[in-house]
Amino acid sequence: MLCAKCNNAVTDFASCSLCEGNFHYGCAGVTESGYRRMGLEKKAAWRCMSCRTKSTETGGSAIAEVLKEIRNLRVDFNAMKMDFGNVQADIRSTKTSMQELNTKWNKMESRFSGIEDRLLTAETKLSSLTSIQKEYWN
Ligand SMILES: [Zn+2]
Numbered sequence: 001m002l003c004a005k006c007n008n009a010v011t012d013f014a015s016c017s018l019c020e021g022n023f024h025y026g027c028a029g030v031t032e033s034g035y036r037r038m039g040l041e042k043k044a045a046w047r048c049m050s051c052r053t054k055s056t057e058t059g060g061s062a063i064a065e066v067l068k069e070i071r072n073l074r075v076d077f078n079a080m081k082m083d084f085g086n087v088q089a090d091i092r093s094t095k096t097s098m099q100e101l102n103t104k105w106n107k108m109e110s111r112f113s114g115i116e117d118r119l120l121t122a123e124t125k126l127s128s129l130t131s132i133q134k135e136y137w138n
């Protein structure tokens with residue numbers, strides 16, 4: 001038999017009820033006489049040092065930690081939900097302004113092409129006028 005803590009041979013040991021490890025009394029944090037004085041029930045329920053610290057962690061502070069984490073998560077989740085709502089509103093307003101922009105752009109485009117046409121006509125008129133003028137003056 002090997003001690004679950006120091007890995008050295010152990011003949012007389014304390015057995016942990018949780019990890020089922022066998023320990024030297026010293027490694028288990030108990031005295032031999034103290035362990036021997038325990039009743040059968042107490043011995044059957046006995047836990048080694050690491051299991052004792054683990055169980056107090058899960059029994060007390062770990063649950064508090066988890067609850068705290070859940071509370072934090074809830075706060076984060078609510079903040080995220082609000083952000084998400086804002087983004088959705090932004091998307092909606094962006095969509096509307098994109099549509100407005102598109103309409104404006106289309107109007108501008110037709111105005112541009114109208115101006116282009118007028119410009120072309122004016123240019124043609126101008127060139128014909130200048131040629132007439134040249135003819136007239138020369
Ligand atoms: Zn040991």
Ligand SMILES: [Zn+2]
Nearest residue numbers: 016019048051
């Ligand atoms: Zn143990």
